Amino acid sequence: MTKKEIFINATFKDNAIWRQILGICSALAVTNLMLNSLIMGLGVIFTLAMAGMTISLIRAWTPRSVRMMVQVLIIAAYVIIVDIFLKANMPVISKQLGPYVGLIITNCILMGRAEAFASQNKVMDSLVDGIGSGIGYTMVLLAISFIRELFGFGSIFGFRIMGDWWTAWSIMVMAPSAFFLLAMLIWIINTYYYKVKA
């Protein structure tokens, strides 16, 4: 596979969220505001790319029996970098994201890509795959948070779009809307992109 194919595969065809149903936790939790989703997405892209590269780099010297533990520790190290960076530079967003930054460690996308791709492929390919999967994930987050923020707060990236006449839908800020929106997104993609038939 060329690098371009790997990228397209990771971003669209095998998208982590709508195809593999991985990493749903954070996809639902941080999507009430677009800015939070974007920052979270960038954090995941960074972690996926760097962890994928590192795991791929040491794949020949990692004993099979302890490889899960090694992978988790590598991922955790990069997540700590992201967490410290956010705490230092964007304290407000870091507070809003709360535990979900730390939870990137147990985000199934990370372990899934490490196990399925990085532990068997070349370093640069793993980097491309990590960036692709991360962008696919961020895309879904932004799509869901766009609807939630627009209807829930009447704004986009914090800028007010709707006029004063707009009554915010408080349901969009609460948990259930995230479940419904993600389900609808998966439904639309299944029907029009994968053309699933009964």
Added chain:
Amino acid sequence: MEISAFVLFWAAIFTGNILLTYFLGMCSYLSISKEIESAFGLGIAVAFVLIVTSALNWLVYYYILIPFGIVYLQYIVFIIVIAAFVQFLELVIERYTPSLYYSLGIFLPLITVNCAILGVGLFMIIRKYSFIQTLAFSAGSGIGWLLAILMLAAIRRKLKEKMVPAGLRGAAISLIITGIMALGFIGFSGIVQIQ
């Protein structure tokens, strides 16, 4: 801000359900909810590991990480504690109760990467819970998670014979069911309230 442990326990089950409100532990929740028996097995295992590892992590955080000034290592330390405990549990169960091992053992490796376990650990640090509060919160969260996965498994069993649009089958319909359950749980929010 001192919430009594009793209130925290009920709040963690109903008003602030770890899965329906904080979305933690979704991956295994969606994939292991086809059969009630396996959902129950996984739920029990998660609840047990959750209670023990949260207590361990609390002790590690306040008696090792803070005195030595290495709080920034908390993610790595927490995940090591969880992984080590799960590994230890697997050995013990396999050695002493083989029958339990066959029904529960397959879920154990899944638990290390279940976000609910690490999530509760991080919540208790962020909200500055005392040890007793942590015990109540983790017990409530474990039971709440068990409740949620059991409900989903029961509904999915009924749903098997029903017509579901092709594109919705699998994860999507489970998400819609979960959304309706979450709506229902909002009805509890008048009883007790945490954050």
